[in-house]
Amino acid sequence: MSGALPHVAHPAIVAVAAAYFAIVVMISVWATRRTKTASDFFVAGHGIGLVALTVASVSTSVSGFAFIGGPGLIYSIGLAAMYIVLPASVTNVMGAWVLAKRMRLLGEARGLMTVPDAIGARYRSPAAQGLSGVAILIGIIGYMATNALAMGVVIDAIFGVGIAWGIWIGMGVTLAYSVAGGILAGIYVDVFQGTLMAAASVLVFLAVLKVGGGLGGISTHILAHDPGFLSPWGKAAPLAALSFFLVFGLGSLGQPQGVHKYYMLKDPLQLRWYPLLKTLGLILVLLLYFGVGVGVKSLVARGALAPLTAPDTATPTFLLRFTPVILAALVFSGVAAATMSAVNSFINIAAAVVTHDLPLALGRTPRNELKWGRISTAVLAVAAAVLAQFSGSMVAFLGIFGWGLFACTLVPALAIGLNWEGATKEGALASIATGLAVTLSFETLAYFKVYSFPAGVTVSGLSLVLSILVFFAVSWLTRTRAAAQIDPDVRLVMSV
Amino acid sequence: MTKRLALGTLVLAALAILAAYASAFLPGGAPKWAPWPMALGMPAALVAIMVLGAARNGRVGKLALPFAFSGLVLATGFALALALPADERAASPLYGGLPLRAAIVIYGIGILPIVVLPIAYALTFSEQTLNADDLERVRRAGEEWARAKASPSPAPDAKPRLHDTLRDEPVPAIPAVRG
Numbered sequence: 001m002s003g004a005l006p007h008v009a010h011p012a013i014v015a016v017a018a019a020y021f022a023i024v025v026m027i028s029v030w031a032t033r034r035t036k037t038a039s040d041f042f043v044a045g046h047g048i049g050l051v052a053l054t055v056a057s058v059s060t061s062v063s064g065f066a067f068i069g070g071p072g073l074i075y076s077i078g079l080a081a082m083y084i085v086l087p088a089s090v091t092n093v094m095g096a097w098v099l100a101k102r103m104r105l106l107g108e109a110r111g112l113m114t115v116p117d118a119i120g121a122r123y124r125s126p127a128a129q130g131l132s133g134v135a136i137l138i139g140i141i142g143y144m145a146t147n148a149l150a151m152g153v154v155i156d157a158i159f160g161v162g163i164a165w166g167i168w169i170g171m172g173v174t175l176a177y178s179v180a181g182g183i184l185a186g187i188y189v190d191v192f193q194g195t196l197m198a199a200a201s202v203l204v205f206l207a208v209l210k211v212g213g214g215l216g217g218i219s220t221h222i223l224a225h226d227p228g229f230l231s232p233w234g235k236a237a238p239l240a241a242l243s244f245f246l247v248f249g250l251g252s253l254g255q256p257q258g259v260h261k262y263y264m265l266k267d268p269l270q271l272r273w274y275p276l277l278k279t280l281g282l283i284l285v286l287l288l289y290f291g292v293g294v295g296v297k298s299l300v301a302r303g304a305l306a307p308l309t310a311p312d313t314a315t316p317t318f319l320l321r322f323t324p325v326i327l328a329a330l331v332f333s334g335v336a337a338a339t340m341s342a343v344n345s346f347i348n349i350a351a352a353v354v355t356h357d358l359p360l361a362l363g364r365t366p367r368n369e370l371k372w373g374r375i376s377t378a379v380l381a382v383a384a385a386v387l388a389q390f391s392g393s394m395v396a397f398l399g400i401f402g403w404g405l406f407a408c409t410l411v412p413a414l415a416i417g418l419n420w421e422g423a424t425k426e427g428a429l430a431s432i433a434t435g436l437a438v439t440l441s442f443e444t445l446a447y448f449k450v451y452s453f454p455a456g457v458t459v460s461g462l463s464l465v466l467s468i469l470v471f472f473a474v475s476w477l478t479r480t481r482a483a484a485q486i487d488p489d490v491r492l493v494m495s496v
Numbered sequence: 497m498t499k500r501l502a503l504g505t506l507v508l509a510a511l512a513i514l515a516a517y518a519s520a521f522l523p524g525g526a527p528k529w530a531p532w533p534m535a536l537g538m539p540a541a542l543v544a545i546m547v548l549g550a551a552r553n554g555r556v557g558k559l560a561l562p563f564a565f566s567g568l569v570l571a572t573g574f575a576l577a578l579a580l581p582a583d584e585r586a587a588s589p590l591y592g593g594l595p596l597r598a599a600i601v602i603y604g605i606g607i608l609p610i611v612v613l614p615i616a617y618a619l620t621f622s623e624q625t626l627n628a629d630d631l632e633r634v635r636r637a638g639e640e641w642a643r644a645k646a647s648p649s650p651a652p653d654a655k656p657r658l659h660d661t662l663r664d665e666p667v668p669a670i671p672a673v674r675g
Contacts, residue, residue, distance in 0.1 A: 079598055086601070089609040090542055090566065093617050098549035101626050108631070109638030215593025220586070223595065227584040232577035232597040238531035239516060242574070246513065246538055250545070268631055272621040276614035283610070419548045420503060454520040456530070462517050468510045472503075489637035496552070496630040 006316050008332055009160045016329035017158045020337055021173055027188045031181030038369035041182035042113045042352045043263040048187055050270040050277070056187045057261050058281040059194035061088075064150050064339040066289045067197070067331060072311030074293025078226075078234025080241040085289060087249030088282045093275035098253055100271050102418045103262040105493040113263060114349070115256045116357040119413050123425040124485050128413065130361025131432045133353040135409035136256050138436070140350045143402040144343055144384035151339040152388065157316065158332050164389055171385040174340040178347050178381065179374045186344040187264070193337040198284040200330045205287035207323045208295035218298040225301040230294075239456030247460045251407030253415035257345045288331075292318050343384065351376040401443045404460020408435030411464060412471035418494060420475075424482045427475030431467040438463035498551045505544040512537030531578055539570035546613075552624055559624060562616035566609045573604040 039045050048056070066085075073081040106112045106121060115136065120129030151174075152167030161169065177185040212218035222229050233241045252258065265271065296314040299305040305321070308314060319328035355372040359365070366372070412435075413428035442459045445451040453459065475482065486494070516534035520526040543563050550556050556563065577597050584595045591599040617625070 079601065082602065082606070086606040089606050090546075090570075090613060093613040094542060094546050094549070096617055097546050097625070102549075105626075105631075105634045109634050109641065216590050219590055219594055219598075223584060223588055224586040227586070227588075230595050230598045231582055231584050232601045237526070238578060239520060239526055239534060242516075242531055242534045242538065246534070246541075249538065249542060253545070268626060269628065271626065272618050275617050279610050279614050415545065416506070416548070419545075420499070422503075454525055456526050457517050457520045461513075465510050465513050465517065469507070469514065472507055472510075487641060489634070489641040492637045493634055496626065496634065 006157065006313060006320070007160050008157050008316055008320060008328070010325060010329075012325045013158055013329040013332055016326070017333040017336060020333035023192060024173060024177060024189050024337065024340070027192060028177030028181045028185040031177070031185035031188060035180070035182050035184055036370075038356075038373060039111065039113060040184060041370050041373050042348065042356070043107070043260070044182075044184045044187055046107055046111075046264060047266045048264040049266055050273060052187060052191050053261060053265050054274060054277040054281060055194040055198075056190035057258060057278055058285055059190035059197070059338065059341055060257050060261070060345050061282060062197075062285050062289075062338070063147070063342040064154065064335045066286060067201075067335045067338065068150075068154075068312055068315050070289040071292035071296065071314045072308075074234075074290065075297050075308060075314045076311045077236055078229035078297075079232060080234030080236035080244070081293065082234075082290065083241045083244035084248050085282075085286050087245055087252065088279065088286065091249055091252040092278045092282070094249075095253060095258070096271060096275040098415050098419060099259055100262045100274065101268070101496075102493055103259065104265055104268045104271065105496065106490070107263040108268060109489045109493060114352045114357055115260050115410065115414065116353065116361075118418065119410075119428065120357075120360065121487070121490055122417050123413075123423075123428050124487060125425040125428070126361045126363065128425055128428045128432070129357055131429060131436075132410060132413060133357035133361060135405060135432055135436055137350055137353050138440075139402045139405040139409075140256075140346045140353075141384075141387070144346045144350070144380065145387040146402075147339050147342045147346065148384045148388035151336065151343065154332065154336045154339060158336065167385050167388050170336065170340055171343070171381055174343045174347075175378060175381040178344045179377050182373065182377075183264070183345070183348045186341060186348060189337065189344070190341050193334055193341055194281070194285070196330060197334040197338065198281060200327060200334055201285050201288040203327055204319070204323060204331065205291040207327070208291040208318070211322050212295050212298050215294075218294050221298040221302045222294065226297070229297060237456045240458070243456065243458045243461040247404055247407060247458065247464060250411060251403060251460070251464055254407040254410030255403065256349050256406060256410065257342075259410075259414070260349060288315070343381070347377050347380050347384070350380050354380070401439050401460065404458070404463065405435065405439045407460060408439055408463040408467040412468050416468070416471060421486060421491070421494060422475060422479055422482050423471070424475045424478045425485055426478040426481070427471045427473075430474040431471035434470045435463050435467040438466055498554050498556055499548060502544045502547040502551065505540050506548070509537040509541035509544060513541070532575075535574035535578055536571055539567050539574070542570065543567035550624060557624055558620055559616055562612045565612055569608045570605055573600050576600050576604075 035041055103118055106118055110121060112118055112121060116129040116133040119132045120126060148167050148171055151170035152163040155166035155170050156163045177189065209215065219230060228235060292315050296318050300307050308317060319331055351373050354376045355369050356366050409432045412431040417423040417428055439459055512533035516530050519530040543566060547556055547563055550559050577600055580597050588595045592603055594602060
């Protein structure tokens with residue numbers, strides 16, 4: 001989000017947003033009463049039902065990007081931006097086959113709580129657990145700061161309080177429910193927010209079709225003025241569009257905010273319907289992403305709207321001009337809630353790394369994890385808000401590589417490693433180190449304009465492929481040690 | 497055998513994608529063929545990793561068909577998007593409201609796999625993914641592991657902790673697993 005959102009302050013929008021926040025506070029009070037242990041705080045006591053988990057998972061997957069940044073990206077680069085969301089046709093079921101069962105069963109057998117826990121248990125390696133924790137922490141710093149900034153931008157757009165106050169108000173509300181109710185509060189806020197956003201997304205999509213004369217009408221206007229927009233690669237090179245698909249497809253297996261939710265499901269046998277429900281939920285929520293992106297382009301093409309001053313204004317402009325104010329209010333409040341829920345999710349994961357994974361990796365026994373989890377949550381939230389407010393363009397830089405960093409550091413060690421007994425600790429360590437080194441080096445060089453990859457090559461895509469190949473190569477070279485690195489219960493989890 | 501095939505495919509797919517990226521570093525930029533190894537390598541990688549996750553007792557059983565279908569749909573979709581002529585224009589015929597190549601990408605790649613894969617997952621869940629017996633065996637294995645870890649220091653309320661598993665100790669004997 002570029003900070004270019006128009007002010008939408010309108011009594012109805014402000015009232016709906018205030019009501020939204022009040023409901024969030026009520027949910028957090030309820031969740032706080034149910035949060036008594038570290039397991040409650042970090043994985044909701046392994047006690048979330050299928051529907052709640054599915055809706056929460058959909059919410060976490062899309063965040064505010066699907067409603068503001070995504071449609072803006074389609075407006076800018078055409079269908080190329082669809083390659084970010086098209087992998088959803090396979091990613092949910094792929095995650096279910098590759099990770100959901102194994103992680104949930106590891107939770108069942110050992111009570112694991114974090115993604116690095118699973119890596120540590122798989123390879124019997126504190127070093128692998130610690131290094132994956134460090135990778136997650138680095139990725140999360142950027143994510144939290146960018147989401148905190150996005151939160152400030154959206155709250156400023158609704159209440160007109162300025163971005164700085166927006167950051168602190170949003171972070172204050174998020175902090176209240178994150179510290180008190182942990183991930184349990186986050187899950188049920190996500191359920192509330194996700195349900196409303198799915199409904200709002202469908203209604204906005206229908207409004208787009210009505211205003212644009214159906215999808216055929218929308219396409220006809222775009223094709224008359226800018227046919228390249230509706231080419232399968234939009235305004236991007238085919239290699240770049242395909243690279244999106246790779247990173248957001250295969251890379252989805254390494255996103256801790258999605259993956260660690262598998263631990264939370266109450267009954268592992270309910271996984272049967274999880275991919276179907278989640279995929280259907282995602283389609284509903286992503287209708288707005290596609291609809292507003294092409295709809296606004298069509299309106300501009302036929303002269304019904306002036307060209308946008310900034311792509312991120314696509315959704316606010318459409319909502320304010322073409323939908324009832326109550327629907328606009330619902331979406332704006334939902335976007336604010338979505339950014340807060342993303343921050344909650346990331347803070348919770350980061351707090352788990354700090355209070356649980358890093359001490360274990362250093363050979364220390366974590367004590368009173370609930371108390372330290374709450375303290376870390378507060379410290380991390382304040383740090384993210386400060387970073388968002390004072391680091392200027394560095395925030396954008398930090399936000400760029402979060403997804404890619406998670407993908408290249410976690411996909412090989414976690415997703416492949418939990419399904420291949422030939423993987424070794426050495427392979428896991430080498431792949432995580434490769435992902436960290438390649439991503440951090442080349443993103444930094446690109447940011448400072450020292451060196452950039454040629455067109456079509458993304459750092460995240462290349463580092464994902466390299467870390468996978470390094471994982472296979474090093475595991476093969478150290479293959480004689482593979483069998484000795486798996487505990488019997490973990491081997492059983494890997495074989496069922 | 498199935499897992500080996502999946503692993504081999506995954507490595508080859510990763511190499512193909514790497515080749516696509518590497519070609520962009522050639523003088524003059526990415527050649528025309530550059531997207532092809534990526535377009536074919538990606539579906540192969542996605543299906544391979546799904547097979548790796550779904551294989552049980554070395555087989556994917558009834559899932560072979562949905563996996564083959566999905567791989568084919570993705571690869572064909574990308575291939576058609578690359579191979580068909582770029583003739584989007586004002587008078588282009590529309591398919592489901594979109595020009596042909598866009599319709600192939602949105603409806604083929606974005607929608608068709610949804611009709612097959614999650615339903616195949618649900619229908620084969622008990623047989624291929626997880627059932628009550630599996631769950632019980634895992635719970636028992638977890639309890640055995642906990643007892644094994646607790647036995648050296650038999651305090652009455654001794655509960656094993658996660659970090660106990662992380663020491664470099666000899667691995668106890670592996671219990672028999674089904675099949």
